[in-house]
Amino acid sequence: MLEKLTNYLEFPFVRYAIIVGVLIALCSSLLGVTLVLKRFSFIGDGLSHVAFGAMAVASVVNLANKMILVLPITVISAVLLLRTGQNTKIKGDAAIAMISVSSLAFGYLLMNVFSTSANLSGDVCSTLFGSTSILTLRSYEVDLCVALSVIVLFVFVFFYNKIFSVTFDENFAKATGTDVGLYNFIIAVIIAVIIVLAMNLVGSLLISALVIFPALSAMRIFRSFKAVTVFSAVLSVFCALLGMFVSILAGTPVGSTIVAADAAAFFVCCIAGKAMGRN
Amino acid sequence: MKTEQIICKNAVLGYEKTPVVENLSFAVCEGDYLCIVGENGSGKSTLVKTLLGLNPPISGEIKRGGGIKSTQIGYLPQQTVVQKDFPASVWEIVLSGCLSKSGLRPFYNKAEKETARKNIERLGITDLSDKCYRDLSGGQQQRVLLARALCAADKLLLLDEPVTGLDPVATADMYALIETLNKSGITIIMISHDTGAAVKYASHILHIADEVFFGTKEEYLKSRQGKMFLNMEGGE
Numbered sequence: 001m002l003e004k005l006t007n008y009l010e011f012p013f014v015r016y017a018i019i020v021g022v023l024i025a026l027c028s029s030l031l032g033v034t035l036v037l038k039r040f041s042f043i044g045d046g047l048s049h050v051a052f053g054a055m056a057v058a059s060v061v062n063l064a065n066k067m068i069l070v071l072p073i074t075v076i077s078a079v080l081l082l083r084t085g086q087n088t089k090i091k092g093d094a095a096i097a098m099i100s101v102s103s104l105a106f107g108y109l110l111m112n113v114f115s116t117s118a119n120l121s122g123d124v125c126s127t128l129f130g131s132t133s134i135l136t137l138r139s140y141e142v143d144l145c146v147a148l149s150v151i152v153l154f155v156f157v158f159f160y161n162k163i164f165s166v167t168f169d170e171n172f173a174k175a176t177g178t179d180v181g182l183y184n185f186i187i188a189v190i191i192a193v194i195i196v197l198a199m200n201l202v203g204s205l206l207i208s209a210l211v212i213f214p215a216l217s218a219m220r221i222f223r224s225f226k227a228v229t230v231f232s233a234v235l236s237v238f239c240a241l242l243g244m245f246v247s248i249l250a251g252t253p254v255g256s257t258i259v260a261a262d263a264a265a266f267f268v269c270c271i272a273g274k275a276m277g278r279n
Numbered sequence: 280m281k282t283e284q285i286i287c288k289n290a291v292l293g294y295e296k297t298p299v300v301e302n303l304s305f306a307v308c309e310g311d312y313l314c315i316v317g318e319n320g321s322g323k324s325t326l327v328k329t330l331l332g333l334n335p336p337i338s339g340e341i342k343r344g345g346g347i348k349s350t351q352i353g354y355l356p357q358q359t360v361v362q363k364d365f366p367a368s369v370w371e372i373v374l375s376g377c378l379s380k381s382g383l384r385p386f387y388n389k390a391e392k393e394t395a396r397k398n399i400e401r402l403g404i405t406d407l408s409d410k411c412y413r414d415l416s417g418g419q420q421q422r423v424l425l426a427r428a429l430c431a432a433d434k435l436l437l438l439d440e441p442v443t444g445l446d447p448v449a450t451a452d453m454y455a456l457i458e459t460l461n462k463s464g465i466t467i468i469m470i471s472h473d474t475g476a477a478v479k480y481a482s483h484i485l486h487i488a489d490e491v492f493f494g495t496k497e498e499y500l501k502s503r504q505g506k507m508f509l510n511m512e513g514g515e
Contacts, residue, residue: 037361158385165375168365172424175331175354176379176431223411224368 001249008248016142017254021240023149024201025210025258028194029236030156032215033228034167034187043081044211046096047195048204050077053103053110055127055199060114067144071196078192082184129203129255137200148197152190159186164225201240202255210236213262220266220273239265281308283344284435284466285330290339292325298337299325305485305493309434312458312467314477317487323470326487327439330468353428353436357443358420363413369423370408373399376430391430398426402456418449422456435466442473454480478505 008014035041054073058066081096111124137145156163165173166183174180198207214232222228243258250257285307293299300322307313317323328334329341331352353376376398377391387395399408402422407415412423421441428436441457442450458480461467471477477484484499486492492504499505 033366037365039361160385161375161378161381161387164367164371165378168362168367168372168375169356169359171356171359172354172376172427172431173378174333175352175356175437176376178378219366223366223414224409225366225371228366 004249005245013137014248016137016139018241018244020137020142020145021201021244021254021258022237023146024194024197025236025240026233027149027152027156028198028207028210029214029232030152030229031163031187031191031194032211032213032232033219033225034163035191036212036215036219037167040082041208041212042093042096043078043191044195044208046081046100047074047078047192048199048207049100049104049107050074051196051199052127052204053107055204056107056111059123060110065140067141067196070199071193074196075189075192078188078195079185082188127199127203128205129253141200145197145200148193152193152197155186155190159183163187168225202258206255206259209259209262213259213266214239217262217266217269220269221276235265235269236262281310283308285468286342286344288340288342290329290336290341292322292329292334292336294325294334296337300487300491303339303487303491305483307435307466307468307483309466310461310464312461312480312482313469313485314481314483315468315470315485315487316472316474316477321487323487324439327437327470330437351432351434353430353432355421355424355428355436355438355441357439358424362420365412367412368408369399369404369410369412369415370395372412372423373408373426373430376427379431394430395426398429401429402426416449417445418452421445421449421453425456425460429460429465433465436460436468438467438469440470440472442471442476 009018035043051070051074054070055066058069061069063069077099081099108124111120162173162178162183163186165178166180166187170180173183194211195207198210202210214236215228217235218228218232222231239261240258243261244254246252246261247254247257283306287303287305290303291298291301292303303326305313315323315326325334329336331354374387374392374395377387377394380391381387399405402425404419404422404426407419407423412420415423425436425438425441438457442453445453454476457467457469469477469481478496478500481496483495484492484505486499486504488504490504492499492502494502
């Protein structure tokens with residue numbers, strides 16, 4: 001079995017996939033804690049549907065580099081959605097549901113009506129579930145993924161204390177002169193970038209799992225923000241690697257295997273948390 | 280004459296030209312213990328926002344003296360739902376009070392960590408500092424948030440309903456703690472439902488209603504609003 005794995009690792013595209021997979025898993029787990037605690041778990045889901053819609057538009061107009069369109073649209077939606085979290089007529093969760101289902105519908109509609117591809121359902125399926133797209137990344141896509149991940153990591157580390165404060169207590173942060181609006185904006189942009197990146201790995205339907213599972217698992221066991229953040233990053237990378245290896249060896253779809261590994265890890269953490277007397 | 284830290288003259292407070300409180304005048308001096316009482320919806324929260332500089336007054340003025348800037352008010356907000364299951368240690372939360380001092384620097388420096396350590400010690404929660412916030416009792420959580428407020432500013436504290444949801448023992452404990460802080464020279468502004476405690480602990484009372492009252496506790500007890508309150512207490 002190991003031999004088979006080393007064989008596969010000799011292919012550059014497999015190595016690319018693993019590098020990109022690890023980076024994406026790392027980034028997506030970082031903001032999980034913030035999203036879960038700010039009650040924004042579903043924002044990932046909503047945004048991924050927006051990204052799907054944008055992806056559909058990009059394929060219809062036949063853009064060579066779809067990121068050019070998908071990234072800005074998702075970033076703008078993220079900023080708008082996080083803004084509705086504050087006082088507006090349509091509440092945050094309703095706004096997310098509304099935007100996500102309509103972009104899903106329009107995306108599929110566009111693909112159906114204008115698609116030039118012979119294998120329409122295959123295209124839709126791979127956008128939704130990721131299928132093998134991580135293995136078919138072109139080299140500039142790999143470069144872009146690496147660059148964006150590094151930026152996300154850097155921004156997160158640089159603003160770690162601010163993100164903590166804004167997540168824990170927005171009112172206090174505001175009262176002591178922290179620019180809460182600015183940091184919420186930064187959080188929104190990071191989330192959007194992560195979503196677009198993660199679409200390559202697990203497809204748009206499974207992204208929320210990648211974002212929230214590691215955080216939820218870590219929260220079962222650990223008791224400080226730092227420990228939760230570090231552990232969820234480690235766990236996420238571990239599950240991504242495990243999922244990718246299993247999918248290479250057993251020929252299962254990459255995205256769903258990774259998410260299955262995340263879900264399994266969550267149950268293990270639940271049991272471990274119970275055993276340690278922390279419920 | 281003590282230094283006046285906050286002076287409010289003929290202020291009208293409210294949102295987008297809809298006044299909530301009118302004709303508000305009061306002054307807070309160094310070392311005062313001001314209790315702001317009033318019915319729900321009378322404008323207490325609006326006043327808090329205005330004092331914190333988050334919501335400018337519609338007219339009139341609110342001045343800060345004695346070297347107090349708007350970011351130098353230690354604020355103890357009401358607890359939010361998010362905080363109830365937040366995985367953060369006491370140390371992390373108290374340290375986050377130093378955030379505004381750290382500016383753009385991504386990490387806290389030694390002086391800020393020392394401030395956090397001192398304030399944890401001051402509130403007697405040193406043995407809790409590695410504990411998780413959500414595992415603490417309501418009273419302990421309030422102490423943690425108070426320590427954080429002290430990290431942000433140690434001259435003036437603004438407490439928004441500090442005893443909400445606490446049991447009677449923890450409530451008495453909290454009032455005693457606030458009194459100790461006040462005796463050590465920190466100015467206290469407390470928003471409260473609990474007029475009984477206000478009369479017991481505060482040096483000054485600001486009663487927000489259709490008719491605003493501001494004065495010392497003794498004056499309040501003689502005033503019409505104060506008498507009305509005392510009669511209500513007696514009638515219960």
